[in-house]
Amino acid sequence: MEPAKKEITIQKGTYAEPKNNIVSRLALFFSKIAEKWLPDAFVFAVILTLVTFLGGMLIVDNSPYEMLIHWGDGFWSLLEFTAQIITTFIMSYALALTPPVSRTLEKIAKKCSTPNMAILVVTFTALAASLISWAFGLVVAGIMAKLVGRQVRDVDYRVLVAAGYSGFVIWEGGLSSTPSLFVATSGHNFEELVGVIPTTETLLSALNITLVLFIFLTLPFVMKLIHPKNKNDRFIIDQELLEDKKVEEKA
Numbered sequence: 001m002e003p004a005k006k007e008i009t010i011q012k013g014t015y016a017e018p019k020n021n022i023v024s025r026l027a028l029f030f031s032k033i034a035e036k037w038l039p040d041a042f043v044f045a046v047i048l049t050l051v052t053f054l055g056g057m058l059i060v061d062n063s064p065y066e067m068l069i070h071w072g073d074g075f076w077s078l079l080e081f082t083a084q085i086i087t088t089f090i091m092s093y094a095l096a097l098t099p100p101v102s103r104t105l106e107k108i109a110k111k112c113s114t115p116n117m118a119i120l121v122v123t124f125t126a127l128a129a130s131l132i133s134w135a136f137g138l139v140v141a142g143i144m145a146k147l148v149g150r151q152v153r154d155v156d157y158r159v160l161v162a163a164g165y166s167g168f169v170i171w172e173g174g175l176s177s178t179p180s181l182f183v184a185t186s187g188h189n190f191e192e193l194v195g196v197i198p199t200t201e202t203l204l205s206a207l208n209i210t211l212v213l214f215i216f217l218t219l220p221f222v223m224k225l226i227h228p229k230n231k232n233d234r235f236i237i238d239q240e241l242l243e244d245k246k247v248e249e250k251a
Helices: 001-016 020-037 041-058 063-079 079-096 100-110 115-132 134-151 159-174 180-181 206-226
Strands: none
Touching: 020 100, 020 159, 020 206, 041 063, 063 079, 079 134, 100 115, 100 134, 115 159, 115 206, 134 159, 134 206, 159 206
16 A cells, blocks of 8 residues: 555646746735725725815815715716717727727737737737727727637636736827827917927837837736746636627517
């Protein structure tokens, strides 16, 4: 019986799962905290509304009625901006679904064969799309995470989604940069203070290009480090959830 026990011990050691690096362990630690304690985004909206409401009464010395009027006027004044954001998203989604773009994304996703490659490809693709437009980057991030999740079934889907949406950090240095385009437009609100600043001094400046390149060339590899090497620590998504549901037309 003794030799058999030794053989089992050796076998376990041979097939032991690799250990996660320190970056991955930190990510798993904060992920557990977020999953357990982080509330819904709507909770933050309610809390910030209450903080602003009380701040207006205590600091600016407005009455509760005045604060309600401010809240109502401010809320409805955002409808134009909200419509612009929604339209941008719809147009970006429509662009992503066009045959040329859709086929390109599918071809890129099919190149992925390992979890590490999946993380790198999704991050690079999302970064490139975000440089074109912030909305297009967000749409492409979701689509690529889904496509690559089908292709690489042992990837941690949490990290894959995070890799896609991490590309959003670069949009301010891209073609849809709101501050840069705002100050480059004649008649903007702060023209008397700063004048009209052309994009050659913002988007096309050496500093901005350097920062964009630095993020583009480092972020994908940081996201790769976050992915757990130990398969037991990965969140493997049910493939049925990634399948496109077919809608049957009623006669």
